[in-house]
Amino acid sequence: MAFFKSTTNIDLGDTLIENIFIDVYMPMANGTHVKVYLLAYKYACDKEQANIIDNTTIAKNLNIPLSDVLGAWDFWESKKIVKKIPNEQDENNYSVEFVNLKQLYIDNNYKTIHSPSDETSLSPYTCSTKDIIDANLIPQVRDMFNQINQIIMRQLVPNEKMQILEWMQNFNIDPPLIVKAYSYCKHKKNNKNVKYVGAVIRNWYDNGIASLEQLQEYLLKQGERYGLYDRVFKAMGFSYREPSESEKKIMDRWVEELKFSLEMILKACENSSKTPNPNINYINGILQDWHKKGIQDVKSLEELMDTSKSAPLSKLSKPTSPIKQNKTKFHLATSRGDKYSAEELEKLVLNKQRNK
Missing domain, CATH: 1.10.10.10 (Winged helix-like DNA-binding domain superfamily/Winged helix DNA-binding domain)
Structure with a gap:
């Protein structure tokens, strides 16, 4: 059995x-x-x-x-x-x-507490409650906390603030990059958990990313659409505002339907500086016009600009025809004085006075 x-x-x-x-x-x-x-x-x-x-x-x-x-x-x-x-x-x-x-998690988070005192200098920086109080006195750090609060739509708890300060020390990164990490995680996965954000920051650190400029270059190389949104909004002066869903769809259309490169999109953003209130719709109008005219690269755009600059000069170089004056009722008849000379007119006046 x-x-x-x-x-x-x-x-x-x-x-x-x-x-x-x-x-x-x-x-x-x-x-x-x-x-x-x-x-x-x-x-x-x-x-x-x-x-x-x-x-x-x-x-x-x-x-x-x-x-x-x-x-x-x-x-x-x-x-x-x-x-x-x-x-x-x-x-x-x-x-x-x-x-x-x-x-591995236990080894990294608990065994270090019991490590010998002579090795404490080699362990990662850990934040204390006093560090949070001191950090809040620094305007740049305080602004960072406020911006993160807006992104996650709630107030950071003390433990989260301690974790953020540890990132700044251990990875040697500035507040703007941490704010961008929260924004990125919310956009990509709608995940605002401090552990998830920390994992993303560690990944950026491993890839040598320590500034917003390096991050934008990295995301664009990876084909991340978030990199496009971030670059366009920076060019428009909206560094700390997240694009709405409708704005994202418009920017997606520039790449997917109109087939514009980032370079051409940024050229359109340069033109937006001419208006006091630049917005996505204004830039969209510029790109739509370029698309209709068949302008898809910087070379064709420069040729169009050169043509528009030379057009007034060509008009000025054309021979000008004599200016014709439109005749009115005051110009239809000829003057009777044209029949007499000066001496004859003077005799006529004298004779007229004698007859009176």
Whole structure:
């Protein structure tokens, strides 16, 4: 007698992923890195497949180059959530150990409290309640807190303020970049959680981003539409205002339907400086006009400007015809004085006086 359970022909099992990975580490990575991690983690949870699957198999199953798989492990190893175990026979077919994220969290957040006093100088900066009080006396920091309050539509709690001040110290970033991180997270995922924002800031830090200019360049290279919105609003002088949904749709149309480049859009923004109250509709009117005229690049725009400048000169160079005066009733008749000379007129006047 025996007890056993039948199995399905298709794998309909479950793979448990720790929330720490989803909340903290997944926002840092691109899609390929996440896919490699999840598929390999699934294999690691299956004892039967764990020892027969390699990086080549993962590349085939995901339909990506082997180099992308190896690049993903380099990325996750830099985040210290996997460990690569070398293979002496094949350097590209190393084993991968998945670090327990719960234990990693405990090690990072609790063991440092009990570290020896001579190592405290090496530990990350931690904020105190007094630091919050002192920080609120600095106008730039106080403005940062107020702007974040507007973005998340509530007041920051003390623990969140402490976390933000720690970001400033540990990542050496300025308040405007932190404000932009909150704005970015709200726009991308509608997520205003301090842990999620912190993960995004850590990812930016790992990519060498320490200023708004570097962030805009990075987002545009990544093809992020948020980078376009941010760049346009900065050109219009709306650095701290978020675009509305209708404004986003208009800007999306510039790229998707009108096929304008960022350079051309910014050229239109330059023209908006001529009006005292620039807005998206004004710029939209400029771009619509350029589109109708077939102007899609800077060269064709410059040619149009050169033509418009030379047009008045060409008109002035044309020969001018004599000015014709319209005749009125005062010009129809000729003067009777035209029939007589000066002497004859004088005799006529004298004779007239004698007759009287």
